[in-house]
Amino acid sequence: RKQFGRPIATQPLVASMLARMVVNTEAARALLYRTYGLLDRNLARERALERDDLSPVERTELQQDLERDAVRVRLLTPLCKYYATEVCTEVTRDALQVFGGIGFTMDSDVGKYHADSLIMTIYEGTSEIQASFALKEIGKGALKVVFDVVRGELAEMQNDPSRAGLAKRVVEMTQRVDQAAAALFGDLGYALLRAKLLAEMVIDCAAATELLHQAGADPSRLALAEAFVTRHALECEHKFRRIHENAEGRVELEARVLATFRP
Secondary structure (H helix, E strand, O other), X not given: OEEOOEEHHHOHHHHHHHHHHHHHHHHHHHHHHHHHHHHHHHHHHHHHHOOOOOOHHHHHHHHHHHHHHHHHHHHHHHHHHHHHHHHHHHHHHHHHHHHOXXXXXXXXXXXXHHHHHHHHOOOOOOHHHHHHHHHHHHHOOHHHHHXXXXXXXXXXXXXXXXXXHHHHHHHHHHHHHHHHHHHHOOOHHHHHHOHHHHHHHHHHHHHHHHXXXXXXXXXXXXXXXXXXXXXXXXXXXXXXXXXXXXXXXXHHHHHHHHHHOOO
C-alpha cells in the first residue's frame, strides 16, 4: 500500500508497528523454545534414569535436574499459552491496520487470520485461567527456581560488552517481579486480581533472557533483544507500580464500581 506518495512501510508509525510485530512474535517463539528445550531435556533424563548403568551420584544429579526443570516447565507452560495467543491476536489486529479496509473483509487472508486468532485466547484455558495457573505455581515457589537459572545466565552475559547493559536491565526487571510478588501474596484476592500483570512481568523476564541468549550465539539477533528489553523494561516498571501503589482497597473499589451499574 502507498499513502502520501510512498509505501506505508516507510512511514514512521507503520514502521514502528511492523517492528513491534516482529519483536513480539520472536519473543513468543523464544519463550516457547526455552520451554520446549526443558521438556526435551527432561524426556532424555527420564530415559536415562531407566538405564542400569548409572552410578548413584549420576542418578541423583539427573533426578535433581529433572525435578528442577519440571518445576520450571509447570510455570512456563501456562505463560507460553498466555503470551503466544495474546501476541497472535495483537499481531493480526495490527496487520489489519496495515492492510486498511480490505484487511477487514473475509476475502482477505489477514481478516481470516485475525478472526481465527480471537479464539486462541479462549480455548484450552482462557488467558485469565493461564495467569491463575501461573500464580498458583509462583505461590508454590516456582518463581525462585525459574529466576535462579535466569539470573545465572544473565550474570554470565556481563562478560559480553554487547549484552552486559541489557542483561543488567533484565536483572532489575526480575527484582521488580520479586517485589511485586511479595506485595501480592499478602492478599489472595488482590493477587488474583493482578495475576495477569504478574504473569506478564515474568514473561518479559524469561523472554528477554532467551532473546539475549540467542544474541550470544547469533549477533544479528541483538537488535531484536535490545528492542524487546528496552520496551518491556519500562512496561515492567509500570506494572510493578500498578501492583504496588494500587494495592490498598483495590478489590473493594472494583466491587463498588460494579455495584454502581448493577440493575
